[in-house]
Amino acid sequence: MKLARRFLPALLGVAALAAIPLVVKNSFFLHVCILVLMWTVLGAAWNVLGGFAGQVSFGHAALFAVGAYTTIILYLKGGLAPWWGIPLGGLAAAVVSLPIGFLCFRLRGPYFSLSTLAVAEIVKLVALNWESVTAGSVGYLITSLPPLSILGASVNWEGKVPFYVAAAILTVIALAATGWLRSSRIGAYLVAIRENEDAAEAVGIDTVRTKALTFALSAFLAGMGGGFYAFYFRYVDPDAVAGIGLSMEMVFIAVVGGLGTVGGPLVGAVFLTAVAELVRERFQAGHLIFYGLFMMLVIRYMPEGIWGRVRKIIDGKKGGS
Amino acid sequence: MKRLVLRSLAAIGVLAAATAMAQPIKIGAPQPMTGPDAPFGDKFKKAYGMAIEEINAAGGVNGRKLEIVIEDHQAKNQLAATVAEKLITQEKVLVMTGGRASGQAMEIASVSQRLKTPYLVDHPSADMITTKGFEWVFRNNPTGSIYPAAFQDFITNYPAAMPKSAAVVYDNTLFGKTIGGAAIKILKAKGVNVVADEAYPVNTLDFKPTMTKVKGTNPDYVLLVAVATTDAILLTRHAKEMGLTPRAFVGFGGGFGVADYATQLGPLAENVFSSAAWSGNPNDPKTKAFYDKFHAKYGIWPHEHEVEGYSAIYILADALKRAKLTGNLDADRDAIRKALLATDMVTVFGKVKFGNWTGPTGDPFTNQNVYSPEHSVMAQWKAGQLLNVWPKAFAETALTFPEPVKK
Numbered sequence: 001m002k003l004a005r006r007f008l009p010a011l012l013g014v015a016a017l018a019a020i021p022l023v024v025k026n027s028f029f030l031h032v033c034i035l036v037l038m039w040t041v042l043g044a045a046w047n048v049l050g051g052f053a054g055q056v057s058f059g060h061a062a063l064f065a066v067g068a069y070t071t072i073i074l075y076l077k078g079g080l081a082p083w084w085g086i087p088l089g090g091l092a093a094a095v096v097s098l099p100i101g102f103l104c105f106r107l108r109g110p111y112f113s114l115s116t117l118a119v120a121e122i123v124k125l126v127a128l129n130w131e132s133v134t135a136g137s138v139g140y141l142i143t144s145l146p147p148l149s150i151l152g153a154s155v156n157w158e159g160k161v162p163f164y165v166a167a168a169i170l171t172v173i174a175l176a177a178t179g180w181l182r183s184s185r186i187g188a189y190l191v192a193i194r195e196n197e198d199a200a201e202a203v204g205i206d207t208v209r210t211k212a213l214t215f216a217l218s219a220f221l222a223g224m225g226g227g228f229y230a231f232y233f234r235y236v237d238p239d240a241v242a243g244i245g246l247s248m249e250m251v252f253i254a255v256v257g258g259l260g261t262v263g264g265p266l267v268g269a270v271f272l273t274a275v276a277e278l279v280r281e282r283f284q285a286g287h288l289i290f291y292g293l294f295m296m297l298v299i300r301y302m303p304e305g306i307w308g309r310v311r312k313i314i315d316g317k318k319g320g321s
Numbered sequence: 322m323k324r325l326v327l328r329s330l331a332a333i334g335v336l337a338a339a340t341a342m343a344q345p346i347k348i349g350a351p352q353p354m355t356g357p358d359a360p361f362g363d364k365f366k367k368a369y370g371m372a373i374e375e376i377n378a379a380g381g382v383n384g385r386k387l388e389i390v391i392e393d394h395q396a397k398n399q400l401a402a403t404v405a406e407k408l409i410t411q412e413k414v415l416v417m418t419g420g421r422a423s424g425q426a427m428e429i430a431s432v433s434q435r436l437k438t439p440y441l442v443d444h445p446s447a448d449m450i451t452t453k454g455f456e457w458v459f460r461n462n463p464t465g466s467i468y469p470a471a472f473q474d475f476i477t478n479y480p481a482a483m484p485k486s487a488a489v490v491y492d493n494t495l496f497g498k499t500i501g502g503a504a505i506k507i508l509k510a511k512g513v514n515v516v517a518d519e520a521y522p523v524n525t526l527d528f529k530p531t532m533t534k535v536k537g538t539n540p541d542y543v544l545l546v547a548v549a550t551t552d553a554i555l556l557t558r559h560a561k562e563m564g565l566t567p568r569a570f571v572g573f574g575g576g577f578g579v580a581d582y583a584t585q586l587g588p589l590a591e592n593v594f595s596s597a598a599w600s601g602n603p604n605d606p607k608t609k610a611f612y613d614k615f616h617a618k619y620g621i622w623p624h625e626h627e628v629e630g631y632s633a634i635y636i637l638a639d640a641l642k643r644a645k646l647t648g649n650l651d652a653d654r655d656a657i658r659k660a661l662l663a664t665d666m667v668t669v670f671g672k673v674k675f676g677n678w679t680g681p682t683g684d685p686f687t688n689q690n691v692y693s694p695e696h697s698v699m700a701q702w703k704a705g706q707l708l709n710v711w712p713k714a715f716a717e718t719a720l721t722f723p724e725p726v727k728k
Contacts, residue, residue, distance in 0.1 A: 027409045031403065128493060141427060143434075143453050159436050183354035233402055235427045237495070240398040276401070280393065287393075288355050 007213065009240075009263075010179070017168045021161050030160035036266075036273045037167035038143035039227055043265030044174035045221035050251065051260035053103075053214050054194030059116030060222050061246035062100075063093040065222030068241040072140045074231040081146050083166070086227035093223025096218040101212035108197065121138070121208060139237025142230070163232050170228055171266070174221050179185035179262045181217070190214060208243030222250075256298050258305025267307040343354070344639055345381075345388035347593045348634070349408030351401050351429055352421030354393035359422050361626060365444075366391055366631030367619050369418075376634070382641045387634070390414055394425055401425035404434040413650060415641070416441065423447030423495060430458045437651065439658045444626060444635035445497055452684040459661050459675050461636060461668075462629050463599060463693040465499030466682045472544075472596050473507045473569060475711045482722065484542040484568075488517035488535045490528075490556065491546035492574075497523075500546050500573045503682055516540050523549050528559035535638050536565050543567045547576035554585045561589050568723035569594060571699070583705045587598065590702040592721050598625040599696040601669050602715050611669040632668035639666050659667035662688070671696050 024030055042064065049055050068091035074080040074088060127134045134140075145157040155162050181187045189210045192200040201207050230236050243318040249272070257268025275294070280287045302309045350369060352362035369389045377386045390412050392404035401420070405428065407413045415435050417440040418553065420426035426445035433440035434455045442450055442460040444467070451460045463470070476482045487508050498520070505515055516538035519531055535543065543565060547553035553576025560570070571594040578597035583590045600623070601608040613629065615623040623631070640660035643713030646653045665674045678692040691695075699711040701720055710720035 011591055026410075030407050035399075036404065137493065137498055138447070138449060139424075139427070139495075141431070141449060141453060143431075143455075151537050154661065229399075232433050233399060233428060235424070238426075239396075239424055245397070288395075 009241045010190045011199060013175075014172060016173070021164050022233035024156040027160050030164055032274055032277055033261050034160065034164050034167045034232065036269045037164075037171045038225060038232070039253055039269035041167075041228070042250045043257060043268050044129075044171075044178050044249040045218050046179060046223060047254040047259065047265050048221065048262075049211075049215055050254055051188060051258075051264070052178075052181060052194065053190040053211055053216075055211060056113045056251070057116040057120070057218075058113050058244070058247050058251070059120030060218075060243065060250045061242050062116075062120040063222040064226035064229070064246060064250075065096060065127060065228030066093040066096045066219075068132055068230040068236045069140075069226075071227035072076075072142065072221070073133065075142065075231075076140055076262045079146070081148070082227065082231040086166070086170075086224050086231065089224075089227030089230075090220040090224035093226065094220040097215050097219030098212060101215040102208075105208050105211045105215070108296075110200040113242070117247075120242065120244065120247055123253075124238050127238040127242050133237070134170055137237060137239075137241070139235060139317075140230075142234040145231075167228060169222055170232075173224075175262055175266065176263075177217060177221065181263060182260075186210060186213065191260075198211045239282040242259070252295060256295065256305055258308030258311070261305065261307050261311060264305050264307040266309075268305065271306060342374050343385065345386040346603065346646075347390055347412060347414040348637060349405070349412060349414035349417045350389055350391045351394045351404045351417075352391050352419045353396040353421050353425075354391065356358065356395040356397075358396040358421060359487075362391075362393070364626040365419060365421065365630040366639060368615075368623070368627040371615060371618060372631045372634035372638075376638050378684045382638050383646075387638060387641075389634070391419070396422060396425065396483050397625055398424045398428050402428040402432055405429040408431070409436045409438045413655055414438070415646075415650070416637055417636065418443050419630075420445045425451065425538045426450055430455055438654050438696055439661055441633055441637055441661070443573060443629045447500075448499060448680060451686050451689040452680070454685075454687050456687060457658060459688040460496075461633060461670060461673050461690050462625075463696045464680065464686075464689065465496055466503040466680055467693045468500050468598075468697060469504045469507055469596060470681070470694040471699045471711055472504065472573075472697075474697075475699055476511065476513075477720050479711065479720075479722065483511065484513045484699075485540040486514045486538070486540050487544060488519070488538060488540035488567075489515060489544045489546075490517070490519045490521065491544075492548055492550050492552060494523060496534060496548050496574065497546045499556050504544050504546075504573070506682055511705070513520075521552075523552060524710075525555070526551060529563060530555050532556075532563040535560070536563050540565075540567050542569050544569065544573065545577070550573050550576040550579050550581050553577045553582055555587060557586055557593060566724075566726060570724070571596060578656045578700070578707060580601065583702055583707070591704070592724050593702050594710075595700045595702065595707060596697070597700055599670070599698055600625040600628045601671060603709060603717060604715060608669045622633070628670050628701055632670035635668050636661075636664060636666070636673055657665045673704070 020033055044058050049057055069086035070092040071082060074085045075082055100119050104112055106114050128136055148155045155282040191204050192206050197207055253268035253272055254265055256271055258264030276291055279290045352364040352365050353359055361546055373387045373389055392408055394401040394404050417438055420429050423445040426442055430450050440458045444462055444536045446465045448464040448466050489501050489505050491497040510517055517535045545556045547556055573596045577595040612623055640657055644656040644660035672692040674689040674691050678686050679689060680686050698709050698715050700707045701710045708717040709715050
């Protein structure tokens with residue numbers, strides 16, 4: 001019974017995810033859904049490190065870029081299909097994250113944040129100048145995707161459904177990983193580190209190792225998000241995948257949704273992608289003002305995020321009755 | 322009774338068809354209307370607006386009015402793909418144009434190709450957009466690798482202009498690298514010794530070390546490529562301060578063509594060549610009339626962006642006029658694509674005819690304007706004014722070469 005209650009919301013969520021493409025036939029709406037899911041994965045990736053471990057990274061675009069480049073290069077140069085390339089992109093980002101973590105985690109608080117900003121800039125410069133591998137500022141373009149058939153039916157890459165399914169699978173992986181982390185021993189370590197790093201060390205937690213492992217998980221998710229981006233948007237260049245704007249948007253999604261919650265990134269992505277799209281449609285010129293205003297209101301009045309506030313209200317009611 | 326029903330049904334049918342025909346023809350244009358590139362989006366908005374106003378005032382296209390639907394992509398690739406998708410599937414535009422920067426245009430081209438909607442590129446210059454075999458993508462403006470065509474013509478045909486050696490300094494953006502690379506290729510093909518090949522990051526504050534290095538090679542020509550105005554200014558200033566005295570300084574890219582360049586540099590700008598973007602032949606009376614009309618309407622003089630945007634609408638209107646539109650979206654888009662393939666006209670930008678040909682760096686172009694190599698010009702700064710000097714057909718004044726040596 002307890003188990004059922006714990007997994008019921010997750011099951012309902014998966015069912016809703018699966019139902020969307022069956023119900024919705026409008027391709028633009030599906031496109032927005034795909035964007036929401038992609039941003040959920042990225043927000044969740046950032047949340048693992050920023051929300052649970054309290055390590056604020058401003059450089060997640062670097063990991064996103066490693067994933068995007070790995071996936072697109074493996075496909076264009078090695079002919080490796082994206083469904084292999086995306087996990088490998090995640091793996092590559094995780095591998096790259098280890099030395100970064102080793103270096104940056106020696107710093108704490110704002111110093112750590114600034115060092116991640118520098119790492120992102122380095123990755124962008126490498127992408128720009130390592131032309132033999134990354135094609136420099138010219139970038140890579142996918143013009144066609146490999147034929148694939150599932151149960152005898154060939155997949156239509158011009159449609160939205162295959163991308164939606166891929167994004168939905170990544171979302172489930174990202175949220176399940178976050179859920180597992182929260183209830184695991186490492187999750188408890190992370191909360192201890194977030195609340196008081198010295199105390200955590202004093203009780204015998206290997207903080208650098210724990211943080212590095214978490215960073216690797218976060219990088220893996222961000223890298224897969226990057227791989228998905230390459231596969232869906234089909235064009236990768238340093239500005240598109242390694243810009244600082246990307247790092248910031250991941251932070252926003254996690255913060256607006258709710259730091260250190262499982263569902264937060266999904267809620268954040270829905271608000272910041274879908275709402276931004278709606279506002280943009282209504283107000284051509286002033287939409288960025290609304291976007292900024294929305295951010296300010298959430299941070300001022302709901303510092304725990306939208307999902308965080310909803311959880312609080314639900315839990316509060318339970319406790320009261 | 323039955324006949325009456327049939328008749329009224331027929332009448333409704335005709336009416337419906339008539340209203341369908343009277344509906345405006347929608348052209349989609351993703352542009353940066355907010356964010357860092359917003360001033361450029363505004364230039365295109367004005368240019369499109371003026372062309373559409375003129376065409377509609379003259380009766381539209383086969384009796385139907387034109388309508389431009391501009392969507393803001395904030396200079397973000399991801400949003401460019403999103404709004405392109407929206408224009409094509411939600412707004413149901415018949416044809417696309419715009420894009421502004423190459424990264425966003427790549428996404429629009431990719432979406433247009435997949436959703437089988439013709440896309441006329443009016444400004445983005447990355448070669449890749451028309452070298453990937455996209456049959457739904459057309460381009461009127463020259464690509465980056467075509468920009469140095471006038472320079473090539475100059476060193477080949479002007480008496481004794483052939484460089485003995487050359488230094489090439491360019492920024493490491495896509496634009497800078499493409500032009501720098503194409504210029505080096507041209508020089509090497511002519512047997513010119515390229516004595517310095519230097520790339521720098523945008524917004525470099527000190528070019529003195531680079532220029533000291535370049536000076537050591539004693540180049541006969543110095544070619545500078547800069548997208549950013551500050552880079553163009555500092556490149557020139559530091560080169561001259563370090564005592565470089567080539568026969569000619571040739572600047573490529575937007576930075577060398579703006580008024581700030583001359584006001585900041587003063588006499589140092591004198592006689593510097595600027596192989597700037599093409600914005601029509603100023604000696605053509607029709608182009609001149611457009612400049613004046615645009616200035617009268619908006620109070621600013623049009624440059625390449627405005628000329629390109631304005632011309633794009635006329636190219637599309639011409640194709641729409643020739644295409645047989647039936648009301649079926651897919652069939653109409655294909656008809657427009659076919660009509661664009663048969664385009665052969667002159668706009669204020671110049672001649673246009675789309676074809677498949679091999680570009681200067683060996684890339685195979687698809688649907689790239691075959692007259693693009695003619696849309697390249699060299700201008701020279703003369704007393705604070707930038708005047709076209711080469712080729713002769715587009716010249717506004719006589720050129721000064723080699724640069725007079727000052728004592």
